[in-house]
Amino acid sequence: MGASSPPRVTGRLRRTSLVDQAIAALQAEIDSGAWAVGEKIPTEPQLVERFGIGRNALREAIRALVHSGLLETRQGDGTYLRATSEFAGALRRRTSCSELLELVEVRRAIEVEAARLAAKRRSDRQAAELERLLAESAAAWRAGDVGRLVGADVALHTEIVRASGNAMLLELYESFGGAIAEAIRTELLDTATYSRPTHSALVAAIVAGDPQAAAAATAAALDEVRIGRERRSIGQPSR
Incomplete structure (x- = not known):
């Protein structure tokens, strides 16, 4: 055969x-x-x-x-x-009001702890980078450049998570990168506002090494976004 x-x-x-x-x-x-x-x-x-x-x-x-x-x-x-992963891609496609609220809740869970850790662990170089990104955000806001502002804001929050010194937390946060950028853009276009005082307080707390203040400032910033989104979802004007 x-x-x-x-x-x-x-x-x-x-x-x-x-x-x-x-x-x-x-x-x-x-x-x-x-x-x-x-x-x-x-x-x-x-x-x-x-x-x-x-x-x-x-x-x-x-x-x-x-x-x-x-x-x-x-x-x-x-x-x-x-997006950099199918998980992040799926998140990016979820853009209804209720899903944006879910994303704010997820961000709060990650970013509050990241800010607390960053205030304890950040290096001098990271502190300087946070101040630079804050200034970049302010300049973009004054110029009315939404694209530049979104990029600077996402970079600022990502740098805070990086400064936490927790690689697993950073990897998890970066998987949300595309969805977070879209959510920030949506908020800016919907409200035409940017919480500069809250962001300034957050960066100042991290630079000063104050974990409690850093966590509180992060929670305040995201709660402000959440409340505004909830009001718009039921047709109430944002304050």
């Missing part, structure tokens, strides 16, 4: 394999931090050349990551990174 022939790889199976390779290549770039959330990723020809993958497989891979919430394709503009 002669040796049997190896199984034939059908066009469909080979196609799936190529798409999987393209997805894996894109995911590796995302995981490595090559692209920041909100950044436009390289063009299709650039990615084809970089990965050595066919254009059709690449397009299917991009569609799959758009569906999962990691990428966003803008007609006539390009493709943007919207």
Whole structure:
């Protein structure tokens, strides 16, 4: 009896394999931090050349990551990174009022403890960076630049979590990065207000090494957002 022939790889199976390779290549770039959330990723020809993958497989891979919430394709503009994990992508898609309230509650649970720890553990370099980001937020607010303000505010809160010295807490918080940025943008567009005094008190408490004041300032800032969102959800004006 002669040796049997190896199984034939059908066009469909080979196609799936190529798409999987393209997805894996894109995911590796995302995981490595090559692209920041909100950044436009390289063009299709650039990615084809970089990965050595066919254009059709690449397009299917991009569609799959758009569906999962990691990428966003803008007609006539390009493709943007919207989240760094499927979990964060799913959070970003949850934009109803009640879900924004849930996100505020999650942020409160993480950020209050992070601020308390940051006040105890922050380095001099981190303290200086927090003051720089606070000044950047203030400048963006004065200029009326919402995009710049959102970026500075997200960076400020992320730096506070980083200053907590808890790597697991930071990783958890960063998984919410895209959703938090969208929520902050929504709040700014809905209310046209930014709580500079509360943010100033928060940074001052961390720089001064006062854990209790830092935790209280964080709770106050997020409670202000929560109350405003609850009022808008039932049609009451924010104060």
